[in-house]
Amino acid sequence: MLKFVAWRLASLVPVMVVVTFMVFGLVLLIPGDPAVRIAGQDATVEQIEAVRDRLGLDDPFLVQYADWVAGAVQGDLGTSLFTSRPVAESISEALPVTLALTLTAIVISLCISVPLAVLAGLRRGTWVDRLATLGSSVGIALPSFWVGLMFVLLFSVTLGWLPATGYVPLSEDPVGWLRHIILPATALGIAAAAESTRQLRGSVIEVLQQDYVRTARAKGLKTRMVIGKHVLKNASVPLVTIIGLQTTFLLGGAVVVESVFGLPGLGQVAITAVTTRNIPVVQGIVLVAVVVAMLANLLVDLSYGYLNPRVRLHD
Amino acid sequence: MQSIQPVTPAITLDVQDLVVDVLTEHGWATVVDGVSFTVATGETLGIVGESGSGKSVTCLAIAGLMPPRQSRVGATALRLLEHDLTSLSRSEMSDVRGRKIAMIFQEPMTSLNPAFTVGDQIAEVLRRHEGCSRRDSKQRATALLDRVGVPDPARRFTQYPFEFSGGMRQRVMIAIALACRPDVIIADEPTTALDVTVQAQIVELLRELQREQGMSVIFITHDLGVVADVCDRVLVMYAGQIVEEASIDDIFESPEHPYTEGLLASVPRMDLPSSELVSIPGQPPRVGAMPAGCRFHPRCSYRRDECVAAGTSPALEWAGPGHVTRCLRHHELTLEGTT
Numbered sequence: 246m247l248k249f250v251a252w253r254l255a256s257l258v259p260v261m262v263v264v265t266f267m268v269f270g271l272v273l274l275i276p277g278d279p280a281v282r283i284a285g286q287d288a289t290v291e292q293i294e295a296v297r298d299r300l301g302l303d304d305p306f307l308v309q310y311a312d313w314v315a316g317a318v319q320g321d322l323g324t325s326l327f328t329s330r331p332v333a334e335s336i337s338e339a340l341p342v343t344l345a346l347t348l349t350a351i352v353i354s355l356c357i358s359v360p361l362a363v364l365a366g367l368r369r370g371t372w373v374d375r376l377a378t379l380g381s382s383v384g385i386a387l388p389s390f391w392v393g394l395m396f397v398l399l400f401s402v403t404l405g406w407l408p409a410t411g412y413v414p415l416s417e418d419p420v421g422w423l424r425h426i427i428l429p430a431t432a433l434g435i436a437a438a439a440e441s442t443r444q445l446r447g448s449v450i451e452v453l454q455q456d457y458v459r460t461a462r463a464k465g466l467k468t469r470m471v472i473g474k475h476v477l478k479n480a481s482v483p484l485v486t487i488i489g490l491q492t493t494f495l496l497g498g499a500v501v502v503e504s505v506f507g508l509p510g511l512g513q514v515a516i517t518a519v520t521t522r523n524i525p526v527v528q529g530i531v532l533v534a535v536v537v538a539m540l541a542n543l544l545v546d547l548s549y550g551y552l553n554p555r556v557r558l559h560d
Numbered sequence: 561m562q563s564i565q566p567v568t569p570a571i572t573l574d575v576q577d578l579v580v581d582v583l584t585e586h587g588w589a590t591v592v593d594g595v596s597f598t599v600a601t602g603e604t605l606g607i608v609g610e611s612g613s614g615k616s617v618t619c620l621a622i623a624g625l626m627p628p629r630q631s632r633v634g635a636t637a638l639r640l641l642e643h644d645l646t647s648l649s650r651s652e653m654s655d656v657r658g659r660k661i662a663m664i665f666q667e668p669m670t671s672l673n674p675a676f677t678v679g680d681q682i683a684e685v686l687r688r689h690e691g692c693s694r695r696d697s698k699q700r701a702t703a704l705l706d707r708v709g710v711p712d713p714a715r716r717f718t719q720y721p722f723e724f725s726g727g728m729r730q731r732v733m734i735a736i737a738l739a740c741r742p743d744v745i746i747a748d749e750p751t752t753a754l755d756v757t758v759q760a761q762i763v764e765l766l767r768e769l770q771r772e773q774g775m776s777v778i779f780i781t782h783d784l785g786v787v788a789d790v791c792d793r794v795l796v797m798y799a800g801q802i803v804e805e806a807s808i809d810d811i812f813e814s815p816e817h818p819y820t821e822g823l824l825a826s827v828p829r830m831d832l833p834s835s836e837l838v839s840i841p842g843q844p845p846r847v848g849a850m851p852a853g854c855r856f857h858p859r860c861s862y863r864r865d866e867c868v869a870a871g872t873s874p875a876l877e878w879a880g881p882g883h884v885t886r887c888l889r890h891h892e893l894t895l896e897g898t899t
Contacts, residue, residue: 457671462657
């Protein structure tokens with residue numbers, strides 16, 4: 246198992262090299278000269294040249310890339326072009342908010358989808374099943390920002406139960422944190438839940454027809470053991486794949502939901518950075534998003550090893 | 561029909577008038593129609609018949625393993641020792657399954673869960689029914705693996721099903737069935753999917769374990785060779801009904817139903833010069849489309865008008881002590897057995 250983990254981690258290195266190269270290169274292709282922006286409209290050619298020299302913008306591409314990677318490895322992602330605040334600092338402030346939002350959305354999506362999918366799979370063709378199938382079609386179709394706005398309208402404006410905007414860190418006030426995170430996370434998690442329900446329902450139905458489920462029943466195991474142990478472990482493989490893919494989409498969706506709910510997450514930082522062409526910040530955010538997505542996929546791969554013992558032995 | 565066991569020792573399993581309907585595309589269809597039999601303590605009862613004759617469904621229904629919404633099971637009596645199985649709730653039935661009545665299935669390759677170790681799959685039966693601790697159940701499961709002839713049981717305990725051969729997996733299935741020392745083991749074609757040499761080993765193991773533990777065994781098979789080897793008594797099923805029931809000697813020496821004769825004739829013989837393979841012409845009837853009169857008449861070479869005219873299938877009749885048949889003409893016919 247340890248060997249499997251080490252091998253998977255090592256295989257991330259070449260992927261990282263390719264990805265960072267692309268991230269760095271693509272951002273430089275964005276039209277507009279950052280030096281001109283920083284120096285201002287009325288700056289002289291000499292002033293612009295000075296800025297360019299300070300930022301190393303005249304260095305060959307590979308040198309710039311090498312400098313950036315060398316810094317990134319040590320946690321230095323450069324400084325913001327306008328505030329000279331370290332990019333790493335802005336990101337490490339905003340990242341926990343986005344991660345909390347995404348993880349809570351995944352948890353909520355699982356809390357909805359697992360019971361619903363199991364019930365629908367067990368009661369295939371009944372009204373429960375039809376309701377779940379219809380619900381997941383609707384859930385996939387609803388955009389999360391709209392769901393978020395409806396939630397604000399209902400739970401904050403009309404009922405006044407939960408705050409519409411703002412954020413409190415978990416470490417300061419767990420209850421306050423939950424009150425602030427629950428609406429955006431649910432808005433974000435509903436589409437994910439819809440997709441997971443659909444996928445898991447299908448695999449539950451498939452697994453229920455397997456001979457080993459009949460064996461488990463023949464042993465006299467209680468239904469909750471047959472379902473919770475023998476069916477779910479096998480049915481989870483496609484679900485885990487979906488969750489891995491969803492993590493990336495949820496990170497993207499978080500950007501939108503964060504602005505609806507005014508959460509100080511990566512989304513806010515990203516939007517500001519992109520509109521002002523604050524290139525070091527954009528690069529830093531993309532890099533962090535890529536790393537998070539890759540780690541999520543690593544976790545998915547590791548759980549395959551747990552769920553399907555054959556994968557583990559053939560590393 | 562009533563139980564035909566003449567003077568029996570204790571009856572372990574008593575099944576009277578079992579009827580099973582399943583939901584098909586065209587509505588409900590009866591796949592097991594009025595099956596009655598008993599199994600004495602320590603006895604091995606064979607159930608033979610072609611695929612679709614209802615032999616597996618009969619046993620799944622007894623064990624309460626038919627899917628609830630897609631099937632209906634009814635019986636005037638279904639008794640396992642002191643338990644009236646018809647009156648048990650689903651939860652009470654699950655207490656009986658695996659502890660008093662255990663099953664071995666045909667496909668050892670797919671009957672074990674690929675995601676759990678073999679040892680865990682044996683041990684969980686002991687934890688479920690006997691409240692064993694993890695450590696006790698592990699110890700007992702290892703001993704069971706040893707008993708069913710799995711070499712190096714302590715190491716094998718921690719392995720997964722895909723690391724086992726078909727024969728070894730079937731031994732694991734037997735260990736699972738045996739774990740709580742059940743009163744009845746239902747073996748549904750336990751050797752069909754195995755190599756011939758392995759088949760013999762598995763049959764031998766089952767016989768040994770039965771002698772050792774004195775349990776009853778229901779052996780479902782279409783292999784009459786295996787039946788001759790292990791069974792005391794045989795039920796022949798056709799199109800959801802029992803068509804003949806007799807002791808092992810009677811079935812082979814003097815069958816009283818044309819279908820049984822056909823089955824016996826279709827066993828390849830190595831000892832006779834005429835080596836042409838014989839088969840019963842035609843196909844068994846489809847579910848929900850039973851022929852009027854005797855259900856076997858479309859394929860029967862002894863058929864007369866009376867076999868069809870009755871409209872319903874003939875009743876079981878005595879053909880001798882402990883021997884019944886569902887053939888109207890059994891008095892006039894002299895059917896050929898094997899010796």
